[in-house]
Amino acid sequence: MDGLIVLLLLALIIAWVVGRTRRRAGFGTQARTYVGVIVIFVLVVLMLYATSQG
Numbered sequence: 001m002d003g004l005i006v007l008l009l010l011a012l013i014i015a016w017v018v019g020r021t022r023r024r025a026g027f028g029t030q031a032r033t034y035v036g037v038i039v040i041f042v043l044v045v046l047m048l049y050a051t052s053q054g
Contacts, residue, residue, distance in 0.1 A: 007045055011038040 015037040
């Protein structure tokens with residue numbers, strides 16, 4: 001269970017960084033931007049985990 005909490009925390013940090021970067025670049029940020037980044041990050045990390053477990 002600890003791994004899922006860390007995964008969610010990392011996803012939130014990545015989403016926050018992407019949101020800040022988009023704002024600095026002049027693009028708008030919406031809730032769906034954050035949700036999209038979180039979902040993509042979690043899926044990529046889970047796929048990497050699955051491939052490493054064989």
